[in-house]
Amino acid sequence: MSYSNYNNDENEEEEEEEVDPELLPKKDYVIFAIEATSAMEATDPDEHQSYISNALRCVARFLEAKFLMPEGDLVGVVLFGTQKKKNLMDFDNIYELFSLDAPDTDRMLELEKLTKNKAQFDSDIGTTDKFKLSEVFWTCSNIFAEAPKGPSTKRVFLITCNDSPHALDEAKSIITRAKDLADSGITVELFPLQPPNTEFKLELIYQGLPRIDRGGEEELDSTRIRHTYQEIFEGVMSKEAKKRTAFRVPFILSDGLVIGVKGYNIYIDQAKPKHHFLLSSTNEEVKPVMNLICQFVGATDRHKFENLHSSQYHVQATAAPLLPTDLSNRWDFGGKKxxxxxxxxxxxxHFGEPGLTLLGFKDKSVIDIDSLAETPNVKHSSFLYPSEVDYPGSSSVFAHMVERMHAKKKIAVGRLIPRRNAAPRLVALIPQTDSIEPDSPDKTKSIGSDPSNETKPIESDPPSENSPYGMWVIYLPFADDLRDADLPIEGDVSLDLMEPIAKKLTLKEFKIPTYENPSMQTFYAALATMALNKVEPEPIEDDTLPKTETIEKRAGQYIKSFNEVTEKHGGSRERSQLGVT
Structure with missing residues (x-):
């Protein structure tokens, strides 16, 4: 058995190792709890539809995303403030529209009918201004209790425009039921709506509801007030992606001082769902099975194995599959096998047990994390956060370390083995403190400063909004990974001509989360069209295409001059496809 890549088979030995349950993929159980009172019938000025219709449309889009990603996730929908009632506890004004089950096309079509036919919604469900939020939480808890067992995340997406539900229900009952959800490991994500001429005050009760500590998995701030369908949709879909735990290892700071940490994959390529093979005659799913069969019979010693291409050993393949004990590994070295x-x-x-070992500290200026060109990473970064599971007290030590590194403007260098049988990596640990509000005029912090310097705030690079508190893990290259880019430079003439082009085409606002992958969106649209029996897929807007008219207007003359000079110096070159003739 030959291996062209040393690391391709590193998972083979891991199959027999004990797997950390926290690193296993978790199923996602979500219940949409949507208010259906008369206030939700107000019209969204942008979409010209009611807010209840907008909420149901968001559920349909969420179901579609889950439907196209078959991972065993379950979704349910509960409406409250309804005339009709339908729930296990027989509570008034609570209607369980969909039980917690796998998304399917029937549910998406049913939601589409309800959003377009108000008369059907009024006759089947109806609206009222009466409900008890504590009973809504109780209903959701009972639904989750009936869900399949196993590793899972349980979340309630609460979409409401009522900032004072305690006016209809005792605040004590609401807080008690919310605490029961928290004790059961259920997260409540609030999506507050604010129709025109209204104001949603979070401080009335929602800010006092208990939050859930999920073992270091910080929740993003979901309490931004939303006014339009697009804002509701973006908020809901931002919760669709799951956090993935990359590793959970001990962090060895020195002899006798060890804390627990987790690494999360914050950035990772989104892949298309895996396809399945079907039997063409019946469309039943088939399972591919691979057997290794030796095509050389009679080669029994090492000398003969090294000459397998000799015709005297080449015979028809045997039908008997090989056993694992029949296999060996081969690498080519110096022309020998x-x-x-x-x-x-x-x-x-094997280089040791999984763990992160601190090697020392360096000045932060050594690695410019804000410059993509200067950051020597060889793969996407991870985010490090403390874990109290195996080492109680880790959070306190970790927090002090982050604060001191930030105050001293230092980075840490460590040796990371993320899992058994994985190769060690050199990593840089970049501290990141709490986020600063973008609108705040005060862009400084006095975190971890010495007592003698308390009057001098330590300047902090303004992080992004809702930045988590922890450390970024930057995977550093080894000497073997470095490559020299020996590129010819033909004087400074072309550089001078390129400078005005760069200035004219500088993007003032560039936010990565606003750009969707056109390939993925086209693929999902095609799947949804076939699954829902639509005539044609919804049009996909490709935001990655260059705006040729704008480029021509801003920098057309400079691009022409640049092309003329480069063609004179470099001969016939292929011209840049920027819409310039």
């Missing part, structure tokens, strides 16, 4: 047993190959990959 070096053969190892499976155990010998495993020993070469």
């Amino acid at each position: 070096v053969i190892f047993s499976k155990n010998e190959a495993a020993e070469m990959k």
Whole structure:
């Protein structure tokens, strides 16, 4: 068995190791709790539809996203403030529209009918201004209790425009039920709506509801007031993506001082869902099975194995599949085939138990994390956060370390083995403190400053909105990974001509979260069209295409001059496709 890449098979040895349950993929259970009172019938000025219709449209889009990602996730919908009632506890004014189940096309079509046919909604469900939020929480808790067991995240998406539900219900009952949800590991995500001529005051009761500590998984701030369908949709879909735990390891600071940490994948490529093979005659799913069969019979010693291409050993393949004990590993070295047993190959990959070991500190100026060109990372970064599971007190030590590193403008360098049989990596740990509000005029902090310097605030680079508190893990290259880009430079003439082009085409506002992958969106639209029996897919707007007219208007003359000079110096070159003739 030959291996062209040393690391491609690193998971083979991990199959027999004990798997950390917290690192296993978790199913996502979500219940939409949507207010259906008369206040929600107000019209969204942008969409010209009621807010209850907008909320149901968001649920439909959420179901579509879950429907296209078959991971065993379950979604339910509960309406409150309704005339009709339908729930296990027989509470008044609570209607369980959909039980907690896997998304399907029937549910999406039913939601589409309800959003377009108000008469059907009024006759089947109806609206009223009476409800008890404590009973809504109780209903959601009972629904989750009936959900399948196993690793899962349980969330309630509360969409409401009522900032004072305690006027209809005792505040004590609401807080008690909210605490019961928290004790059961259920998160309540609030999506407050503010129709025209109204004001939603979070401080009346919602800010006093208990929040859930999910073992260091900080929740994003979901309490931004929303006015339009687009804002509701963006808020709901921002919660659709799951946090992925990359590793959970001990952080060895020194002999006798160890804390627990977790690494999260904040940025990762979104892949298309895996396809399944079907039997063409019946459309039943089939499971592919791979067996290894040796096509050379009679080659029994090492010398013969090294000459397998000789015709005297080439015969028809046998039908008997090979067993794991029949296989060995081979690498090519110096023109020779070096053969190892499976155990010998495993020993070469073992560099110690999983863990993060602190090697020392460097000035932050060594790595400019704000400059993509200067950051020497070889893969996407992870985010480090303390874990109290195995090492109680880790959060306090971790927080003090982040604050001191920030105050001293230092970064840490460490050796990381994220899991068993993984190769060690050199990593840089960049401290990140609490976020600063973008609108705040005070852009300084006095975090971890010495007593003698308390009057001098320590300047902090303004992080992004809702930045988590922890450390960024930057994977550093080894000497073997470095490559020199030996590019020819033909004088400074072309550089001088390029400078005005760069200035004219500088993007004033560039926010990565606003750009969707056109390939993924086209693929999902095609799937949704076939699944929902639509005539044609919804048009997809590709925001990655260059705005050629704008480019021509701003920098057309400079681009022409640049092309003329480069063609004279470099001969016939392919011209830039910027819409310039």
